[in-house]
Amino acid sequence: xxxxxxxxxVSEVLAETPISEGNKIYFQERLKSRLHEILVNTFQxxxxxxxxxxxxxxxxxxxxxxxxxxxxxxxxxxxxxxLSDMLxxxxxxxxxxxxxxxxxxxxTASSTVSGIENNETFAPVSWLIVHQVQxxxxxxxxxxxxxxxxPNTYRExxxxxx
Amino acid sequence: xxxxxxxxxxxxxxxxxxxEPLIASDxxxxxxxxxxxxxxxxxGPWQNDNDHERAKRLRADLDTFIRGxxxxxxxxxxxxxxDSFLAPIDxxxxxxxxxxxxxxxxxxxxxxxxxxxxxVALVWAYRIDLGQNKRTWRxxxxxxxxxxxxxxxxxxxxxGADRDQLASKIIRV
Numbered sequence: 609x610x611x612x613x614x615x616x617x618v619s620e621v622l623a624e625t626p627i628s629e630g631n632k633i634y635f636q637e638r639l640k641s642r643l644h645e646i647l648v649n650t651f652q653x654x655x656x657x658x659x660x661x662x663x664x665x666x667x668x669x670x671x672x673x674x675x676x677x678x679x680x681x682x683x684x685x686x687x688x689x690x691l692s693d694m695l696x697x698x699x700x701x702x703x704x705x706x707x708x709x710x711x712x713x714x715x716t717a718s719s720t721v722s723g724i725e726n727n728e729t730f731a732p733v734s735w736l737i738v739h740q741v742q743x744x745x746x747x748x749x750x751x752x753x754x755x756x757x758x759p760n761t762y763r764e765x766x767x768x769x770x
Numbered sequence: 771x772x773x774x775x776x777x778x779x780x781x782x783x784x785x786x787x788x789x790e791p792l793i794a795s796d797x798x799x800x801x802x803x804x805x806x807x808x809x810x811x812x813x814g815p816w817q818n819d820n821d822h823e824r825a826k827r828l829r830a831d832l833d834t835f836i837r838g839x840x841x842x843x844x845x846x847x848x849x850x851x852x853d854s855f856l857a858p859i860d861x862x863x864x865x866x867x868x869x870x871x872x873x874x875x876x877x878x879x880x881x882x883x884x885x886x887x888x889x890v891a892l893v894w895a896y897r898i899d900l901g902q903n904k905r906t907w908r909x910x911x912x913x914x915x916x917x918x919x920x921x922x923x924x925x926x927x928x929x930g931a932d933r934d935q936l937a938s939k940i941i942r943v
Binding site for chain 1: 941
C-alpha cells in the first residue's frame, strides 16, 4: 500500500454510489473496534483506580466473569447493548458526536467544516467520549478513542464541544 | 545492520510493504509490514465481491492494530480465549503468530514480530482449510518461517515468552 493509495480511500468511498458492501463492512468493523477500544480503556482506567474489578462488574451486571472477559477481549462481540450495559456497570455513559469523514488530519479539518443545520462554521468534535455519571457534578471524561493522541488544539476543541 | 534497515531494504526491493491505515488521519502507533502474498489479498484487486468484503473485514482488524487500540494476545496456542486477537502457532519456539480474524469465513494472517509493535505478515489461510490437523498448521508455520528466512536470513523474530515485549496496550483478561 502506498501513501497515495491510503489517502485516496475516503474520497473513493464517498464517491461511490452505491457504496460497495466491502467498504461498508470496513466502516462497520471500524466502528465496532473503536467502541470496543472505548470500553476497554474505560474498564482499565476504573480498574487501575481501584473502583471496580472484573468480578464485581460481572456481579453488577448479573453475568459470569467469563462473559465480561469475552466482551473485553475482542471487538467481534461488540454490540450497542453490550457497550451500554458495560458502561452502566462501570458508572459511565457515552457522550456521542460525529465528525466529517476526511483524509485530512483532525487539526486541519477543524477549521474548515461547515455546520449541518445552520451553515455556521463549527469544529468537528470527538466522535465519542465517555463521561462518568455523577449527579450534581460536572461530568468528567475518562476515556476516548486513540484520537486523544491528536494535537492539543484539537483536544481543546473536543472539550469545548463535548 | 539492524532489522529495521533490513526491512527498509526489502521494501526498496518490493518484497515488503508498509501497510498504511486506510483512513490517512488515523494514529500510527504500531506497524504492519506485508509480504507479497498478504499484500495481494489485502489490497486486491479482488476477483469478486466476496473476496473484497472478506479483505475489508481483515483490513479493519489490521488498522485496529496499527491505530494502537488495545489487543489481546494469547499465551498458549491451545489454551486460549476464542476471541484472542493474536495467538502463537505451535510450536512456540518458531515465534510465529496469527492475527485471528474470526468472522466467517475466518482468516489467519500469519507472521512474526520483528520488534515490539512491529508485525511482519507473510502468509495467510482460511481457517476452514486448516482444520484441526496439526500438520496443516505446522505447514503454515513452516511456510511463514521460510519466507522470514528468505527476507531476513539470520535475524530472529521476537520470542513470545513475555507478551509485553511483543506489543503495547495488551488486554489482560
